[in-house]
Amino acid sequence: MFELKTILLIAVVYLLRCEAKSGNVLLIIGDDDGFASQVYNNTAIKTPHFNKLSERSLTIKHAYTSVSSCSPSRSAILTGLPQHQNGQYGLHHSFHHFQSFDKVQSLPLMLKSSGIRTGIIGKKHIGPDTVYKFDHEWTEEEYSLLQVGRNITNMKNLVHKFITMDSGPFFLYVAFNDPHRCTGSKYGEFCEKFGNGSPEFGVIEDWKPTYYSLDDVYVPPYLPDTPATRADISAQYTTLSRLDQGIGLLLKELELTGHLNDTLVIYSADNGIPFPNAKTNLYEPGMGEPMLISSPYHTSRWGEVSDSFTSTTDIVPTILNWFGVDFPKYKIFSRNVQLSGKSMLPLLNAEPKSGWNSVYSSHDLHEVTMYYPMRVIRNQQYRLIHNLNNGAPYPIALDIMVSPTFNDTLHRTSENKTTNWFKTLHQYYYRDEWELFDVSKDPLEVKNLAKDVNYQNILNEMKKDLAKWQEATDDPWRCVPGGVLYQGTCLPLYNNRD
Template structure:
């Protein structure tokens, strides 16, 4: 079967102005980072370093994660495969035993086999190490996650060490920096809900991060996103989060300065995005736009005419691996998983830097299975510029709450207000948040906040049928074990209905 988004044969794409020297890559991956940057229109936050990166990048107004959960999302970044295909179904905690299949060919393995030096500094959070092995690793497996992911001075020093070693190495490099901000901290701890006191130099017993000059915000200073209730609890929660954005932003500035000081700024492709949306209701773990949408930038030193520009083209974290392979002119390896040949369905974002990028940028897919092991809520999503279709496979169960999404001031305030019958200025209700229809179809042009489900509307019959067909074809191509659920049983490559002659599931014969 032909690929839905890109050709099944990986087509290399090259710019006309190619450097004679090394071509390197820097990936900056945030943790639960949303759109709270000046370059994305937030008028209340101060983010000079990310905004400066935007001025030397092509900024995607339509960037998306392939799955709104930490380990699964990172596995997609590093494999180019959706989680239902690569096997990293949920968070990579030892007790859960979620990890990718041993045969998966990840980005660091592919690059190493082609003589490219690889490094990971910061949060890793994927397993097994045999699949996700970098040549140089400075991660939570060796250090405290706060030190390696939030202490931007500590991280800067290791970035400098990696780049200095690369100056004396004939090989190109790919450096992946996993920043742990804006992820929430241990609830009720002395470091604050977002670890905003960690290293701020003013909170007793929390240490000092020399390179961080904290920006402090009051509840009146923040911009409340449309998907959150505008309450004192939410505003204080956001103010705490904004403070960690200053650490994140200044870290980005430090790392880019190290790249420049090492002499690599003129031959390094920079990719900037996050694993999922901010850790608030309707965002993180959800595949509504606040959870699926991500900041996304690509900066090519050889396409400076694209710097400072924005694009409506759609980018996905599933596109990062194809982009990096394209940059290094490496073919994706031929191999199989569970008896089926593996093919990339993402596309190279280098094409977005060209005048006529083609139709591959007009839709994206997402696939979610678990967050924690007790949080089973598989979803499959197809999103175009104007429409989104969500298939909730476990729709009969209440939507599960990730721990950091439950034990936080914003959600606890929602719970208390709902219980007491107080006014709750929220775009939804607790019952609607927990209980969702199997199919959710949103017209994003007339309903950008995804409030009106048109799945059963007669006038959208042809639209939903077409989107279901396209989504199902992608699920078949990526060998989704869940593709027949909830109304069918997968046997071989065939979906059989649970009720003889009754409603069929999505899946169809190959």
């Protein structure tokens, strides 16, 4: 009888871990990347290596960032916790100086305790080091970010070095700096000239730049279609050709080292593209992200597209599931920490019938001066945004402020000229406290339905769902702007705000 119980227990444990496979993980993150790829139906740009990855991946159609800002997003990617829960409220570098709480557990710490070797190549941009410590690091903290985040030949060599330095399972995080803007750089707006072969800009041996005329590019409908915007996108496309070829080099290294068929590959990005209405916003262009998941053990869905709604906070549970590692038990400020995301590995077996139809996002700051907290729920038909500080004008990130696209809009507005944008600057700066959009009918999110009497039931239900998520993730802002949080209770301010 004892033996039978033992056998049954072993069987149950096996079934619970049936998704876990022996092998490795390569997590690739693009910097300010979006949907400018053939995989996401942009036919203006050529992305052959990204296409090849998609052929052995499940492509997620509705993937979303947990926060549309660099450091906060990277903290969510590596902890599985939204920024308001892990403490990385804004940018990490320089005088911004935001960082996660000391007690937070990140992927490299979780995996290290299970004997899994960890490494990072490229942009780190989070802290403190005690929370985000990898076994091997080649990042901007010790090296030129151009060399470890954009020089794809050097990155290829570092990948080879990491993989071959030891045996056993590994987790490698490759964080490209492409296609982030290079504000004020001699290498161009997107560093598109860096390594292009000219004497002034050097040579990246494995990169053959692809160039696009202004007429070649596709201008998304949420951007003004002007020569300035087209020139901006043209430079971005050239930088994306470096990212695309870099992805090809990474996959080739997996193949050369014998790990292509035992490594889970995930590709995504940190936030929306560095253009108006996207990065630091939580409208669709700011929240939406590419997401490809390639498993050598789940080939039945290679080349398919999933309609499931996923979040970058799903990356941690997915990787833990892959390695068969449990999420650690720990507390932040005396409260037990639980993941709000879930493993995406089941999606690789079959399209789910339920349970993947909504996502949440939060945003507090980008730069230290950019306080504009937002909380968002997005489901299959609607997006609800709560702008907690909507009395103030929406702040503009520095790289977007000085970009050709936004500068052109500023100049056209100041001169009373047509901007060719779908909204005015005043509409962009000043927003209602609650914004409800039917994205199935209004993809540009122009018509706010929050005050429409016909949508009050939907509004109230989504408000309840959003509040539940804020409570579950211990959101310090869950009483704002209508109250003050005190010992887990919202004390009302009676200021006519929710």
